[in-house]
């Protein structure tokens with residue numbers, strides 16, 4: 212993490228603030244624009260209250276909160292082997308194909324952008340960390356990644372055209388519990404989707420721009436799909452996509 216000894220608070224700006232906004236993408240969450248306004252302050256206060264157990268969070272990032280952010284990341288690991296594409300031909304995160312190319316008739320609509328982004332977006336990975344944290348806090352089993360990256364080779368093998376999993380999405384799920392049937396699994400996913408809306412500021416579906424999305428249960432009944440498809444291009448810059456923990460995640 213790049214915060215050093217700096218204090219970050221309302222009015223701060225720059226790359227450290229972007230890093231902070233991405234780190235806290237699952238604590239309410241706001242856009243990662245590098246400007247520490249009320250949305251970022253709410254993120255910090257939510258983290259201080261929910262994770263650090265502060266009764267009177269001050270919304271200011273100093274040494275104690277930086278240490279807590281590091282501890283939080285360590286306690287909620289990301290296993291990149293589980294996120295890699297299973298095609299067996301790409302490096303695990305596509306081949307960087309189709310930059311600036313969209314499916315015909317849909318120019319500049321992210322849903323139809325064909326690009327294989329170079330890794331998985333930090334906001335989604337950090338939101339998954341928060342999902343691990345809130346699942347435990349709210350009495351759910353530990354969620355696991357069931358689908359990460361899927362490149363075009365993978366898509367073609369399976370007859371898919373969706374580009375969501377080319378860096379902008381992951382699927383998570385709860386392992387089946389003893390005595391569960393399919394309906395229990397779906398109900399648990401539905402219930403947790405509600406928690407992610409309430410606690411992490413996800414939307415169900417893709418109505419609002421610049422907002423994290425969950426697929427509705429009509430599409431993803433027995434798992435949870437989270438993505439950043441609704442963000443404008445500046446929030447989907449290549450620098451936000453990572454392939455390992457070493458990429459400042």
Ligand SMILES: [Zn+2]
Pocket residue numbers: 296297298299300301302303304305361362363364365
């Ligand atoms: Zn692949």
